[in-house]
Amino acid sequence: MSTFSLDPGPDQLAVRDWLHGFAADVMRPAAAEWDEREETPWPVIQEAAKIGIYSLDFYAQQYFDPSGVGIPIAMEELFWGDAGLGLAIVGTTLAAVAVLANGTDEQIGTWAPQMFGTPDDVKVAAFCSSEPDAGSDVSALRTRAVYDEAKDEWVLNGTKTWATNGGIAAVHVVVATVDPALGARGQASFVVPPGTPGLSQGQKFKKHGIRASHTAEVVLDGVRIPGSCLLGGKEKLDERLARAREGTKRSGGKNAAMATFEASRPAVGAQAIGIARAAYEVALDYAKTRVQFGRPIIDNQGVAFQLADMKTRIDAARLLVWRASWMAANNQPFTSAEGSMSKLYAGETAKFVTAQAMQILGGNGFTREYPVERMHRDSAIYTIFEGTSEIQRLVIARAVSGMPIR
Numbered sequence: 166m167s168t169f170s171l172d173p174g175p176d177q178l179a180v181r182d183w184l185h186g187f188a189a190d191v192m193r194p195a196a197a198e199w200d201e202r203e204e205t206p207w208p209v210i211q212e213a214a215k216i217g218i219y220s221l222d223f224y225a226q227q228y229f230d231p232s233g234v235g236i237p238i239a240m241e242e243l244f245w246g247d248a249g250l251g252l253a254i255v256g257t258t259l260a261a262v263a264v265l266a267n268g269t270d271e272q273i274g275t276w277a278p279q280m281f282g283t284p285d286d287v288k289v290a291a292f293c294s295s296e297p298d299a300g301s302d303v304s305a306l307r308t309r310a311v312y313d314e315a316k317d318e319w320v321l322n323g324t325k326t327w328a329t330n331g332g333i334a335a336v337h338v339v340v341a342t343v344d345p346a347l348g349a350r351g352q353a354s355f356v357v358p359p360g361t362p363g364l365s366q367g368q369k370f371k372k373h374g375i376r377a378s379h380t381a382e383v384v385l386d387g388v389r390i391p392g393s394c395l396l397g398g399k400e401k402l403d404e405r406l407a408r409a410r411e412g413t414k415r416s417g418g419k420n421a422a423m424a425t426f427e428a429s430r431p432a433v434g435a436q437a438i439g440i441a442r443a444a445y446e447v448a449l450d451y452a453k454t455r456v457q458f459g460r461p462i463i464d465n466q467g468v469a470f471q472l473a474d475m476k477t478r479i480d481a482a483r484l485l486v487w488r489a490s491w492m493a494a495n496n497q498p499f500t501s502a503e504g505s506m507s508k509l510y511a512g513e514t515a516k517f518v519t520a521q522a523m524q525i526l527g528g529n530g531f532t533r534e535y536p537v538e539r540m541h542r543d544s545a546i547y548t549i550f551e552g553t554s555e556i557q558r559l560v561i562a563r564a565v566s567g568m569p570i571r
């Protein structure tokens with residue numbers, strides 16, 4: 166087990182500085198344009214790929230860093246640059262984590278590289294769990310996966326919604342129900358390879374924030390995929406379903422979608438911290454230079470105390486995220502839902518800090534002349550996706566009480 170340290174060490178600090186340079190020099194100047202265009206920023210993703218920031222190798226290196234803080238440091242820096250562009254760059258990793266969490270070594274080796282493509286031919290990937298009638302309630306998924314034994318193929322039918330990179334991805338990871346009677350325990354994850362007939366993009370959503378990140382419906386109409394595309398393999402699934410039918414608890418009640426979300430919550434919290442830190446810095450700078458009543462507005466305790474609260478909450482959120490990331494990297498169980506705690510607090514902090522930053526900038530904060538209104542819009546998703554704040558509270562409350570709180 167690596168010792169928990171607040172000093173990430175020289176290697177991590179070098180990575181942080183390198184990412185900071187990319188965030189400051191490439192992402193920030195492009196942020197407003199892609200927010201307005203509301204399109205996937207392929208040139209920015211390509212640039213990230215050319216220098217190795219958009220690559221399986223880079224994320225795997227950070228993911229397996231024994232300190233546990235490689236991923237949160239990377240996320241914070243990129244999202245400090247810009248959240249919409251940040252999500253366009255890292256959206257693929259949610260699908261990659263689904264394969265890492267549920268796939269065999271062979272499946273990881275086959276699919277993870279195809280999710281990123283190459284610097285000359287970049288690709289993105291999508292993780293499709295949510296459905297119109299199954300958001301927070303993951304057990305209500307209706308997308309069906311039926312096994313065609315004669316052909317050793319799975320047939321997928323259903324409609325997914327709000328999928329980041331949905332329809333534009335090379336590889337889609339789809340969570341579907343194999344046995345609806347078993348609820349969440351009857352689900353499995355499947356890889357839909359590039360170009361598979363029957364998968365199409367439905368509606369593309371126009372959004373309040375993170376507008377450079379593509380969000381769309383994914384329609385699955387008789388999609389046939391090889392048996393080998395079931396993540397984890399058929400034998401493991403059959404064992405798991407048999408245990409669930411017997412009603413034993415050995416599967417821990419976990420399902421495929423939840424395994425992915427648990428692993429990614431601290432990383433999502435770190436993204437929120439990046440947005441909050443960016444807005445705080447703009448506000449601090451502004452408060453020192455904006456003069457009203459003959460003195461900088463920061464001379465008023467009313468403003469200075471707002472900044473004190475903003476900074477305190479950001480640092481507290483980062484400590485929660487780093488703790489959860491360190492625990493995950495060192496196989497410490499989240500006995501008090503520490504992953505959920507980190508995502509809950511970081512998401513709420515991003516909303517709080519960006520709102521305060523707009524207030525400190527006054528009229529300027531409300532216009533697109535300054536970036537804080539975009540940061541405020543971007544922050545709002547952090548109390549919604551990857552489990553809403555209410556669902557995080559539910560998970561934490563259940564973990565600490567041992568009660569089936571609803």
Ligand SMILES: Cc1cc2nc3c(=O)[nH]c(=O)nc-3n(C[C@H](O)[C@H](O)[C@H](O)COP(=O)(O)OP(=O)(O)OC[C@H]3O[C@@H](n4cnc5c(N)ncnc54)[C@H](O)[C@@H]3O)c2cc1C
Pocket residue numbers: 259292293294295299300301302326327328329330372375380546549550551552553554555556559571
């Ligand atoms: C921009 C964007 C990107 C996304 N990307 C992806 C993606 O890549 N892949 C994917 O699968 N999904 C994705 N999602 C979906 C996202 O995870 C869901 O929107 C989220 O889980 C919430 O589900 P819902 O929208 O159906 O809300 P609902 O579940 O309908 O919730 C509505 C409200 O009710 C509250 N609520 C619900 N149940 C309870 C309860 N038991 N107790 C207390 N309050 C409750 C919620 O907290 C919320 O406030 C994305 C969504 C957005 C907007």
